[in-house]
Amino acid sequence: MPAYEFPGGITLLERKDRSNQSPLRNAPLPAQVTLPLKQHTGNPAIPCVATDDAVQVGSLIAKRDGMVSANLHASISGTVTQVSDSAITIDADGLDRWQALPPLDWRTENHAVLIDRLDSCGLVGLGGAGFPSYIKAQIADHHRIDTLVVNAAECEPYITADDLALRHYPTDIMEGAQIVARLCGAQQIVVGIEDNKPDAIRALKVALSDFEQINDHPTSDQHRVNITLKVIETRYPSGGERQFIKKLLNLDVPSGGLPADIGVLCHNPGTLLAALRAVRDGKPLVERIVTLTGDAISAPGNYWVRLGTSIETLLLQAGLENQQLYHVIVGGPMMGVPLSTLDTPVMKTTNCLIAATREELPPAPAESSCIRCGACESVCPVQLLPQQLHWYARAESDDTLEKLHLFDCIECGACSFVCPSYIPLVQDYRSAKQRIRVKRIETAKADHAKHRFEFRQARLAREDAEKQARRQARRGQIRQPSDSSKASDSAALQVDLRSLRIAQTAAKAAVRKAEKTLARAAAQDPNQRHDDLETQLATAQENLKAADTRLTEARATMAQQESP
Amino acid sequence: MSMMHASQLTAKSTNAKSLTAKTFNATPPTAQLMRWVIIATLPGLAVMTFYFGIGVISNVLLAGLFALGAEALALKLRQRSLRPALSDSSALLTGVLLGASLPPASPWWLIGIGILAAVVVAKHLYGGLGQNPFNPAMVGYALLLVSFPTYMTLWSPPQSFIPENLWAQIGGTLPASMLDALSGATPLDAFKHKGEAVLAREFWATQPLPEGALSAWRNVALAWLAGGLLLIAKRIISWHIPVSMLVSMALLATLFYASSPSHFASPFFHLTTGAAIFGAFFIATDPVSAATSRRGKLFFGAGIGALVMIIRTFGGYPDAVAFVVLLMNLCVPLLDIYTVPRPTGQPKAQQQTEQVDRS
Numbered sequence A: 001m002p003a004y005e006f007p008g009g010i011t012l013l014e015r016k017d018r019s020n021q022s023p024l025r026n027a028p029l030p031a032q033v034t035l036p037l038k039q040h041t042g043n044p045a046i047p048c049v050a051t052d053d054a055v056q057v058g059s060l061i062a063k064r065d066g067m068v069s070a071n072l073h074a075s076i077s078g079t080v081t082q083v084s085d086s087a088i089t090i091d092a093d094g095l096d097r098w099q100a101l102p103p104l105d106w107r108t109e110n111h112a113v114l115i116d117r118l119d120s121c122g123l124v125g126l127g128g129a130g131f132p133s134y135i136k137a138q139i140a141d142h143h144r145i146d147t148l149v150v151n152a153a154e155c156e157p158y159i160t161a162d163d164l165a166l167r168h169y170p171t172d173i174m175e176g177a178q179i180v181a182r183l184c185g186a187q188q189i190v191v192g193i194e195d196n197k198p199d200a201i202r203a204l205k206v207a208l209s210d211f212e213q214i215n216d217h218p219t220s221d222q223h224r225v226n227i228t229l230k231v232i233e234t235r236y237p238s239g240g241e242r243q244f245i246k247k248l249l250n251l252d253v254p255s256g257g258l259p260a261d262i263g264v265l266c267h268n269p270g271t272l273l274a275a276l277r278a279v280r281d282g283k284p285l286v287e288r289i290v291t292l293t294g295d296a297i298s299a300p301g302n303y304w305v306r307l308g309t310s311i312e313t314l315l316l317q318a319g320l321e322n323q324q325l326y327h328v329i330v331g332g333p334m335m336g337v338p339l340s341t342l343d344t345p346v347m348k349t350t351n352c353l354i355a356a357t358r359e360e361l362p363p364a365p366a367e368s369s370c371i372r373c374g375a376c377e378s379v380c381p382v383q384l385l386p387q388q389l390h391w392y393a394r395a396e397s398d399d400t401l402e403k404l405h406l407f408d409c410i411e412c413g414a415c416s417f418v419c420p421s422y423i424p425l426v427q428d429y430r431s432a433k434q435r436i437r438v439k440r441i442e443t444a445k446a447d448h449a450k451h452r453f454e455f456r457q458a459r460l461a462r463e464d465a466e467k468q469a470r471r472q473a474r475r476g477q478i479r480q481p482s483d484s485s486k487a488s489d490s491a492a493l494q495v496d497l498r499s500l501r502i503a504q505t506a507a508k509a510a511v512r513k514a515e516k517t518l519a520r521a522a523a524q525d526p527n528q529r530h531d532d533l534e535t536q537l538a539t540a541q542e543n544l545k546a547a548d549t550r551l552t553e554a555r556a557t558m559a560q561q562e563s564p
Numbered sequence B: 001m002s003m004m005h006a007s008q009l010t011a012k013s014t015n016a017k018s019l020t021a022k023t024f025n026a027t028p029p030t031a032q033l034m035r036w037v038i039i040a041t042l043p044g045l046a047v048m049t050f051y052f053g054i055g056v057i058s059n060v061l062l063a064g065l066f067a068l069g070a071e072a073l074a075l076k077l078r079q080r081s082l083r084p085a086l087s088d089s090s091a092l093l094t095g096v097l098l099g100a101s102l103p104p105a106s107p108w109w110l111i112g113i114g115i116l117a118a119v120v121v122a123k124h125l126y127g128g129l130g131q132n133p134f135n136p137a138m139v140g141y142a143l144l145l146v147s148f149p150t151y152m153t154l155w156s157p158p159q160s161f162i163p164e165n166l167w168a169q170i171g172g173t174l175p176a177s178m179l180d181a182l183s184g185a186t187p188l189d190a191f192k193h194k195g196e197a198v199l200a201r202e203f204w205a206t207q208p209l210p211e212g213a214l215s216a217w218r219n220v221a222l223a224w225l226a227g228g229l230l231l232i233a234k235r236i237i238s239w240h241i242p243v244s245m246l247v248s249m250a251l252l253a254t255l256f257y258a259s260s261p262s263h264f265a266s267p268f269f270h271l272t273t274g275a276a277i278f279g280a281f282f283i284a285t286d287p288v289s290a291a292t293s294r295r296g297k298l299f300f301g302a303g304i305g306a307l308v309m310i311i312r313t314f315g316g317y318p319d320a321v322a323f324v325v326l327l328m329n330l331c332v333p334l335l336d337i338y339t340v341p342r343p344t345g346q347p348k349a350q351q352q353t354e355q356v357d358r359s
């Protein structure tokens, strides 16, 4: 398969060889973990343990709140020592006892069970913003998916977590991909990888040829998918979702749309590995592969790290030299953020920690004026006009910014990278976007209040319906209806039943629609909270419950009357 | 948050073993950019000096010095710190470009006035580097051309390295009566003023130009071309503006020439005389005042080329690069608005309906 081109892009210093020379290792078990309640897109999870509770590895400690959220599990066995608003702290007992779920066979189990498993294991996307995987797995409900793409581009410098995962677990990752492909109904899987990872490519090829042999076997079954491997040229930001899809499939994801709109679903290898482990081994998401790198540590490499491990401990174990250290960056040097304190835990989305010296990632020199050289424009993978965006962002002309498609910017930083005047363009865009979002939320406040009110109404109505159902049930046991009114009553009930059924169907559709809207909004804007949409979904769910109750109640009454 | 920068690639490429990047498609920082443009003027300046004498160098030196002085003065008045702005070399570049455009051995006061107009008025009154809508060097040049036409048309014919009256000329003490004697027509001048009735063939037959003038101008143009190609090769400028400008000039010139070879000069003549090459590579490409998008640049260059040809052929001035560049600078905001590229994933039809308005 030929590779296609996305516009723009840059070639970077990769600096991947610092961390990809040594095999994957296990980081020592931490003595204490701090697990933030929000390690994913959407609402923080709600704690379901109390201080002094004993937990094992994989015990559920916080439940997801609303649809866009994720469960959280203990990553070490021991005792809960603190439950705060934002995190749960556990002290280890050093035994590392597991509490796993029963294994499932993904080839035979039905979809609902598998999706439920992904949900209960707290699985989220490990490559980016931590989007709950179970929502993505349900995509087939409202979109037709033909292709699952596995994004192993890993285009940012330094990061090698996916590279190592692919070298060590190529078969598992591809099996995970097949699970997801089965859930979303994809006909083909395309794995894309940059040509700077020859070992991972070799491992994948071996794994794929093994699969082919199994697939050729006549006993192999109905859900066979076509798997292709595509090696792409190394060019930043080929791992950006849209750029990646363009490069692999030559498809453009529409602006403001999702890959699902063109029949594509995108997953990262780490997530697929975790998915397989959740299904096959019943292991909740409690550890991940993290790249530890940078010139300020002496033992760089990739490690399996338990979630909640303190970054400082981790780096010290990898030989951190404090006097060398200039800053620690979470993520890659292009899109990552510097840490303000090392006393931060590893989270589900922490893929890389760079302990950089000053020489290696120096502070940006003072910015000078834009000379309109156009360098930024020629590297922008989205074909925006970074220079004009910069101008209008500083002038705070938000309308013009939106017309110049500010929200199509993927914040890849290619423009800042080449700007000869050292203008921190991406920072400008980020703050402009934030400013515009806040404004939008302000204008939506009235709506939100209205939706909350509707939710209260719906809840009251549902409670009423339930109360009435209970009363009816009690009354039904005591008193038989009088014979005289029976005929007319049952006719009326017939009509009533029919309209109740219609109402229930409508309520179901409303729930599905609200789910779809929310899933979409969250996928597009994973860093935002979507309270308003969650409220609307909850309202629809209340309505559905009320409709269900009324219908069951009417049916019960009907049954009573027909069999006196 | 973009902790890497392209400049690291150049800085470290010599010692970093891990450097696997073979292609390097980034631009060096602003100051270096300006310095490269200055370096690229050297071949042109050298050849000009060879033909027109040391007066070329005196122009450039004086203009460069004045420009630095004017920049410092403007910064002082605007209460900005001197160092960063002075060290970005942009004022020096303006000076060099203006100096190279003036007739050799121009008097110091002429240069001074031009520089004041360029640096103080055209650049700093508009807010300094990056904010000026007009090309500063060309503002200075245009002002001088309309205010002091006698001095601005004083192109001496190719002459000895150190002409006799050099110091008097630069010092501005040369009596006005002597000025005319110095002057020799440039090829463009001569052709312009040949008169309607004279056919091109007859004109050339009269040997209207001083010995060697045509070949001198052609060689100067070639030297500028060399510098310009260097800039493109070093990715300091993109090819869009020079190529579109020269192509549109050549096309129009061919059209005119084909329509009536006896009245119009050949395309080769147009490309190798006057400020065509110099303007295409060094003036029109000033990023600050040119269009930004690639398509915008193509229109910008083509517009300059076409207008230059029209003014050279039908207008009152023999050459028109300065005026035309300023004119096209005026169109840049418009060009920028109408050439907004369609971002990846945006529907195609949208571009026609939804234009960005700058209000």
Ligand code: SF4
Binding pocket: A369, A370, A371, A372, A373, A374, A375, A376, A377, A386, A387, A390, A415, A418, A419, A420, A421, A422, A423, A425
């Ligand atoms: S790269 Fe920097 S200086 Fe050049 S146009 Fe873009 S913002 Fe301006």
Ligand code: SF4
Binding pocket: A379, A380, A381, A382, A383, A384, A385, A386, A408, A409, A410, A411, A412, A413, A414, A415, A416, A425, A426
């Ligand atoms: S950060 Fe945004 S504007 Fe800059 S290159 Fe990337 S997508 Fe384009």
